[in-house]
Amino acid sequence: MDAELFPRSRTEIARGAVHLPDWLDAEQQRRLLEACREWARPPAGLRTVRTPGGGTMTARQVCLGWHWYPYAYARTVVDGDGAPVKSFPRWLGDLGRNAVVDTLGPDAATAPYDIALINFYDGDARMGMHRDSDEQTDAPVVSLSLGDTCLFRFGNTESRTRPHTDVELRSGDLFVFGGPSRLAYHGVPRVHAGTAPPELGLTGRLNVTLRVSGF
Template identity: 60%
Template sequence: MNALIPRPRMEVAPGAVHVPDWLSSDLQRTLVSECRRWASAPVPMRSAVVPGGHKMSVQTVCLGWHWQPYKYTRTADDVNGAPVALLPDWLIELGRDAVVEAYGDSGKLYTPDTALINFYDENARMGMHQDKDERTDEPVVSLSIGQSCIFRFGNTSNRNKPYMDLEMQSGDLFVFGGPSRFAYHGVPKVIAGSVDPESGLSSGRLNITLRCTGMS
């Protein structure tokens, strides 16, 4: 979504970089189209159930490795038992480009092996959490498409303050690694009526996170 006043690139914390409007409208539409395909087969998009029985409000489908709270597997044992779809080379390259955008040439070796694709409707939320199921401290790449949201990025010690609330708009890139790799973060709110009509979505928010699992 093109702002009247350009939004500046910002290092939110050491190793945590927000790049507004990084994805072109054409690429957003391509990602939306591909996500619709990935969400139907071989493993359908679903709301994961955390230990204790709580169903997440966000719906998820995965590529490369299947994530369920709180582990990675090659088959979707909590859904239909099918092997997950492969992570395509072009999406790996997009993740590498994102890390180069955030960190410069040091990102050229970044090779993600999984993508978690989350869909938020206007009522969906994501509580403060760490991405720590991976066996590596390689950066996480986060791409936002569709409706804007409030993205809360916190500290590495606990879910409480200090944290910063950022507005993530369609096309935005956020990369966090280094000292911020295990920072708590979440989405307390999807902003109603904020969908970018050029994104390919009529409602809701897609968040694609690319990660290195450190598994083989």
């Protein structure tokens, strides 16, 4: 929007969980999108994730550094084409560290980031409430949004139910959660199709999630 009735600003959603709107400018978004398009190509490209119960996630995914599958990590795409996982670029790790410093402060910066999970949502895709608990570290999770606006639901550490807070994440927004909120349940109940910035050239939503493995 060119003019906000209520301007968006840094918001602490819970202890250790911070939303920072418009963190990526238009050029940074474009460059990150170009990188995501390259990472999505096979081998070890964008895939549909299947759960142990036989279901499928509606958001498709590609991984860097370590390959995540429900509910573990591997060095190859064990639930896909079997190819080695794509490497995690240093510049993306630097982006993750800068994100933590800008939201939680320099004392929250930890070991270098070495995992990226990139989820692509079309207008009908969703993500159920879940925790990012397959890593062996409590380093903050960094989440970057590109494309369509979504409703992001940030919950509590005890259950998938209330209390939770709904946050609107737009293209370029940053969300970081660590400390007492590191294992909070969270999900995406809705994507607002057709809301991506036209100049970005993206139909749908990309979520780039950065993590520290601790492996």
